[in-house]
Amino acid sequence: MKEKGRFGDYGGFYVPEVLIPVLEELEGAFYRFYEDEQFVAELGQLSKEYAGRPSPLYYAKRFSDYVGCRVYLKREDLLHGGAHKVNNTLGQGLLAKYMGKTKLIAETGAGQHGLATAMIGALFGMETKIFMGVTDIERQSVNVHKMKLCGAEVVDVEGGTGTLKDAINDALRYWTAHVRDTFYLFGSTCGPHPYPTIVKHFQICIGKEARRQSLEQIGRLPDMIVACVGGGSNAIGIFSGFVDDKNVRLIGVEAGGRSLSSGRHAATLVAGRVGILHGAKAYLLQDEEGQVYDTESVSAGLDYPSVGPEHCLLKDTGRAEYVAAEDEEVLDAFELLSKTEGILPALESAHALAYMMSQKGKLSSEQVAVVNLSGRGDKDVSIVEKRRPLEQ
């Protein structure tokens, strides 16, 4: 490996020996192509014409009235596939194509990354396998069907609690046996080097656009950027656009699940301890001896016990702040954005909105917050229906 892939002491590539050559190959290909003129042009065109970039920055007036400050939404939910995930799958998918790979595998929690990978598999004519935990298959069944319609095979993962962590375990195991011809399209800024770097590179467009749009539409930089954090890709994407603007607060919102005190949550940065999982040193939810906890969250996409290494560093240096939103607050936020703006947010993104709701009355009306609306909530309607039945 050319680089160590460290963010401070976090990250690295803690993987079995058998995966080293394929990670080296990926690292080499990434650095060969990511600034290549043809690659950049092709990705730019696809981002625009296939995915729908740039995504709008939208002033959510009625939601703002509730919160008491000016809330803008970065509308990643409007992208093809319904989430920011397509930024990464287009980038890595194109990389796979340039490398001459013909088979894609990916893990998925909410099914958004799985769907975004299945789309790209169809787009480039690649055989695609998506690993998904059985709990997530049940709670995100709409996305499972969509993936299959795009021609992907969805592999049930039974292990553990049948969530994202278990899907990654099995995807890694499968990859170990198929390193020669298979490209692992990793879904977030975690996992072994070079994934955190690659995924960030393909998600930085969110932050760059949001910064430019803020200056154009608001006439100044926002006071704060708010994003939900699962593995951390949508958050690092938007944070990166503002990380050098020292006066802009960066706030990451993790899954508080039932509650932090119940232990049934997925708030890794808020409540975890440094450890090693899935190839990276990062904060981790684990017991005393280092056995990894099962996590719980209403949102499948945040239901993960580790987190991207760069967020760990941003936490330690204090450049970004991390908080948690509990399931009930998240459902409130889902309902509020739907009612006030006619926009159904993904339950993942609703964590960021829940943080804004918690700030009601604490911010001045002149303050500007940009919330990364990482995805749309169609996939979550049946969960919300169950948890919050409508009165007729």
Place this chain on the structure above:
Amino acid sequence: MKTYKQVFSELSQASRAALIPFFVIGDPDFDTSLAVVKTAIDAGADVLELGIAFSDPIADGPTIQKADIRAMKSGMNLQKARDFIRKLKEYKDIPIGLLMYYNLVYQYGVEKFFTDFHEAGVNSVLVADLSIDDADEIARPAASAGLDTVFMVTPVTEDSRMELIASRTTGFIYMVSVLGVTGSRDELSDAVAELVGKLKKLTSVPVCVGFGVSKPEHAAAIASAGADGVIIGSKIVGLIERNLGDSEKMLAEISVFLREVRDAIDTQAG
């Protein structure tokens, strides 16, 4: 305490390859597991590979994943694992290699882990998710605790990297016979003999072959290719799983199978 060096040099004088069974400590529970491993020793094991269960064993197939779950459900932890190893060493002084996932070692404290487990009777600690690139994180603490190092080589490891790995290995090289995770395979890959040959030319460190070995014929073929040891895991862990309700049958089947393997290795040598 018996060292790898002693065992491998005794065996090589007799032109025999080492029989190295793998078990998960505490599978399916402490006492049965102890009886199982003692049975393996009686059946002719020369070295033991023992794993401590981890919640997310990404290098393991379904058989060993299930063993990990059984061990954890029965209350296995690091303290009990040390007791287990001590009890084995009281039974017989046989070299023991631990197979670990890094997080458990890291949380315990690398130096303290190596010191405490060496004191319990362990000869080496192979960390499944730590490659030679990060060997510095464990090499010095291993040496100061008096442990040997064991690293893996796979069918996709380049020659220059094999040399690097060999140069940092003091115990034995764990040669992975197939691309993939642990688990029994019906066929032994044709590439194994070639890979063993290549490694033996590169280094004088003992080479032991594992992953997928499930038949006496496999073991014989590995030994005749010149390997210094044969590691058998999923096949015998599967015998535990198959006989969970009947520990006598479990011990008997493991004993019979390992004796067959022992014979196959030795016949090939003779």
